[in-house]
Amino acid sequence: MSFLETRDLCLDIGGFELNNINLRADEGDYVALIGPSGSGKSLLLETLIGFYVPEKGRILLEEGDITAFSPDKRQISIVYQDHMLFPHMNVFENIEYALKKKLRNEKQLEAEIRQIADILGIGGLLYRKPTTLSGGEKQRVALARSLVVRPKLLLLDEPFSALDARAREKLRDLLKKAISEYRTTVLHVTHDFEDIWMLANRVIIIRKGELIQEGDPESVFRRPSHSFVAEFLGTNVIKGKIKARNGKLTVLEAEGLEVYSADSAKPGEKVTVSIRPEEIILARTAIESSARNILKGRVSGILKKEHLIVVEVVIGNTEIKAVITPTSCEILDLEPGKEIYAIFKASNARIIGRTGNTD
Amino acid sequence: MGIACFFTMLFFSAAGTLLFALKPSEFLSSLFSEEIIYSVKLSMLTASISTLLVMCCSVPTAYALSRFTFPGKTLIRTILGLPMAFPELVMGLALLLLFGQNFLGPILEILGIKVTFSRLGIIIAQFCIAFPYAVKIIYSTFEGINPRYEQVSRSFGYGEFETFRKITLPMARSGLFASAIITFARCIGSFGAVLILAGGSYMYTEVLPVTLYLNISYGNLEMAITSGILLMGIAFLAILSFERLEGGKL
Numbered sequence: 001m002s003f004l005e006t007r008d009l010c011l012d013i014g015g016f017e018l019n020n021i022n023l024r025a026d027e028g029d030y031v032a033l034i035g036p037s038g039s040g041k042s043l044l045l046e047t048l049i050g051f052y053v054p055e056k057g058r059i060l061l062e063e064g065d066i067t068a069f070s071p072d073k074r075q076i077s078i079v080y081q082d083h084m085l086f087p088h089m090n091v092f093e094n095i096e097y098a099l100k101k102k103l104r105n106e107k108q109l110e111a112e113i114r115q116i117a118d119i120l121g122i123g124g125l126l127y128r129k130p131t132t133l134s135g136g137e138k139q140r141v142a143l144a145r146s147l148v149v150r151p152k153l154l155l156l157d158e159p160f161s162a163l164d165a166r167a168r169e170k171l172r173d174l175l176k177k178a179i180s181e182y183r184t185t186v187l188h189v190t191h192d193f194e195d196i197w198m199l200a201n202r203v204i205i206i207r208k209g210e211l212i213q214e215g216d217p218e219s220v221f222r223r224p225s226h227s228f229v230a231e232f233l234g235t236n237v238i239k240g241k242i243k244a245r246n247g248k249l250t251v252l253e254a255e256g257l258e259v260y261s262a263d264s265a266k267p268g269e270k271v272t273v274s275i276r277p278e279e280i281i282l283a284r285t286a287i288e289s290s291a292r293n294i295l296k297g298r299v300s301g302i303l304k305k306e307h308l309i310v311v312e313v314v315i316g317n318t319e320i321k322a323v324i325t326p327t328s329c330e331i332l333d334l335e336p337g338k339e340i341y342a343i344f345k346a347s348n349a350r351i352i353g354r355t356g357n358t359d
Numbered sequence: 360m361g362i363a364c365f366f367t368m369l370f371f372s373a374a375g376t377l378l379f380a381l382k383p384s385e386f387l388s389s390l391f392s393e394e395i396i397y398s399v400k401l402s403m404l405t406a407s408i409s410t411l412l413v414m415c416c417s418v419p420t421a422y423a424l425s426r427f428t429f430p431g432k433t434l435i436r437t438i439l440g441l442p443m444a445f446p447e448l449v450m451g452l453a454l455l456l457l458f459g460q461n462f463l464g465p466i467l468e469i470l471g472i473k474v475t476f477s478r479l480g481i482i483i484a485q486f487c488i489a490f491p492y493a494v495k496i497i498y499s500t501f502e503g504i505n506p507r508y509e510q511v512s513r514s515f516g517y518g519e520f521e522t523f524r525k526i527t528l529p530m531a532r533s534g535l536f537a538s539a540i541i542t543f544a545r546c547i548g549s550f551g552a553v554l555i556l557a558g559g560s561y562m563y564t565e566v567l568p569v570t571l572y573l574n575i576s577y578g579n580l581e582m583a584i585t586s587g588i589l590l591m592g593i594a595f596l597a598i599l600s601f602e603r604l605e606g607g608k609l
Contacts, residue, residue: 046510050513070518071513072514072515072516072518077514077515082507086512086526086530087530088530098515101516
């Protein structure tokens, strides 16, 4: 049995719902929960912590059924995007309030508060009121308050989304340090894929209250099980028909382009192929390499996304996205309308869906 | 802007007329008369008791309306809001009938409680007039507090009541003070319902608005104006405190 388990969890609160959620997490796991807005991610967290009572299903934590427990009996903490620091208490009192139910001894209390304050770098803020803190500082205090009680499970509901990129990066590092120190199991709702790559060892994708896919980040990103997942994750999704087998490779014909995939499929079969944007190389000429797919197209758009550049290339009637660095963009002298080659390996064109044989 | 200035001047002139209608010596002699002293004491006592009762009842009522879902919630909210739209005299008449001889009166009499034409009637009338206002202000205050604060507190091992006491109440402090001030002002200025339920007996159920009314009836303008000035002073202090609380300056 897993450390955390939900069995057929169902709840409908009008507008948001959970449909037969079967979720598992082992002790020490850092699980990232992603999905479009309104998919029920936050509702799932608030059901796990006991703010909502499920209509059906069970929640098991450390082999015990906690479905009927009130929130104060579950030993689960939560950090929200808007931190929810008690405004009438200073930072020290906020953390102390959380710990007081566990520890009565004043000296131990203070030692624990100082320890978490040191880890999260808020030692100098202890006697400040929440209203005087910056967004990043507030979130560090909220994390400290939730971690200091050493919860069995820590729930994070988009804790970094209101912060700028630099504060986010810093907080991620601090969180990583604190989590390893307190050995907490974490369930983290996020929209930021960097959170997944930096922190999570497992990813769960949820849509309309249903769990769509779960696995380690590598496998979910490289092998989305569903075209929705691929699109949501920003992967290029190409739908087409298998034209032929060429040795060990499969040749797919999509709208105006031919793609080689290392995955096997029968000729005539309709398939969906996923290609990660960062696995596509852009070149000015058709360079010879081990990559089997060399597709000629035209740049249709150049978008800046945080530290990287997303280049949209139209090949035949299909548009694909490639991610490159700003330096590469400068070297290639890219601009809309310019001819460019998109190069990728057959092993990077993954068949993620089959809709049957048309022949 | 012009309209605001016009009405401010109009209210100021009306208040000024009241303030300067009496010579200081006339005002002072009325102020220290036995009747006014009795009336002020009774008004302060009944309004304080009513405010306390209103606050004790309106806080849980407003909290339940704000935080919980239960059948008939909308109906309850509508009924609780009704007295605000009711003329005070109608409210007084309804209370007189309820506590009179046809309904609750005989039962209460067996228990030794007399509501009609008594000081207890003043408190009940004031309570009924002020309660809906208090519920409305406190309800808005609770609605302004994100329930997630309470949920976070619960997750740290605190029960519902403990969370209410340690998190919700301190966060609602300004709204509760504002509500108490408005309640007190409503209670002390309440006239129609008090007159009908408790009667306007000289030096018995005589609160400040009743003093004003009785003395106007006798043609004793000095006493009536003095009562008016006192009521206006109390209302001014209440509104001033309320505005400062609303602006978070207190």
